[in-house]
Amino acid sequence: MFFCGLQPKIKGINISKVAITEQEKEVFRSVGNNEKGAIEAVYKENYSMIQHFIISNNGTEDDARDVFQEAMMVLYEKSRSPEFELTCQIRTYLYSVCRRLWLKKLQYARRIETQVENHDKVVAVEEDMEQHEKLTQQYLSMRSAMGKIGEPCKSLIEAFYVHRKNMHEIASFFGYTNADNAKNQKYKCLVRLKKLFFAQYKSN
């Protein structure tokens, strides 16, 4: 579910509905497919705005990069989820997410009293953020399990699931005599990783 164009929560901000072009929708879809061109276009279009926002609200350049990349991650998740439809501009959506992320970070650090300057329009992203946090938690469980599994399992699983190498390439790279041996090893690693993953997942 996504609420775009809902009434603003913060006073004095005016949300006007803008028609979403087909081109914008296409870019949005392509981000979900991890297409380099689309990511670059969105990056180019929006990064300076977010950077300006973060830096004028007590952030650094590194903060700007982290927040922007996390917002891109949310955009990616939304684009992949079948029930989501883009109803506002990518720019507005990214800005709203970044704003929410940065507010939360400031609250957490208690650097300032959640008073963030802004002159742009925002949309409600609360539900999306909850979903994002859940997915991030799952990702972190897997990441931590991967950190514990050790070699050669880690490289082997990464080669298959992250770098999408086929079993023949993996076999020759890791020095297995044939693809079947490599495949066996992969499943052995998966069984171990599954245990580590669930241990981590349940403790969270």
Added chain:
Amino acid sequence: MEQLHIAELVEKYLKSELNPEEKAQFEELRKSNPEVDQSVVEYHFFLEEMERYGQVRRFKSNLYDTHHTLQENGDIKDVQLKTRAKIINLWSKYRRVVAVAASIAGITALFISGMVSIFSPNAPIRDLEELRRKVSNLEKQSTRQISEFNKIKTKIEPGADVKFGGTSFMVDPNGFLVTSAHVLKGAKKVYVQNIEGKDFLAEIVHKDLESDIALLKINDADFASSSSLPYGFSRKKTDLSEPVFTLGFPKDEIVYNEGYLSAQMGLEGDTMSCQITITANPGNSGGPVFNKNGEVIGILNARQASANGVVFATKSKNIFRVIESLKETEKDLNIRMKGTSVLKGANRSTQVKKVQDHIYMVKVVLG
């Protein structure tokens, strides 16, 4: 039912790789055996998570690369601070006070040093002698160390199947080395040898197929880490025709070679590599490519068989990427890659002298 088999079946089931017969069997098995069914549900969730983990990692690495490229091309820029920094403001405000305080301090210092020289004229001379004695002590120690070096024999057990893989170099003075991943093919154990001929046992921390980069860590009690590396790692794009040099172990002894950047892309438009015209031989693989400032711009990894002197190197930004993504999974991995090189402006032979201590030969014991 064996866990391994379930994992395989579930994965095939999810990817719709089972034929109708196998699929029917699998569904029958789930119905008849609740334990298997439970296991399948778990694997289903786990494997979907695994797929998503891979997707997220690919997306993140794409984001990282995009940021890097846009920064390189100047499409996104670091912002200048609008107001002058606080410290400068303080300086302009209190400049006069500071000047007065400094001159008082200066006069006092002069006065005190004058007093000291009047009352204790002999002290500095004694200090100097002591210092000289210490130096000769050090000299004696170092000759002893050299003789110890000569006594040390190779640590590799006799009869082991050793392949002289290639070259590696330090990324972090605490014993982290990078080399080409293909150098370590089939390795059971890895030793690295410094220019003095001393062997150290090393472990493989990570191998990245995509960019052909491997990370090694020296795991040997005899290894003493140095405080910092003389060279840095370049994040910038190297210009065409820029002179480069490399050091490596195509034979038992370290060999120097120089050349220039001849193309921005590697073989068949490979954007992760660049093309260098230089003399390189087997054994040079994994060696560093330095620019004129003594910054690492890449790792030598291949040469074109059909052409003379055409060599390819993985760009140094890939080292950053590999280490960054490694830190994703291993939080306590403490690698810091320096950006600046202290070798800037030094002449070539000085640069080489400083750099060569951090270049190691890779010896691979085959399993």
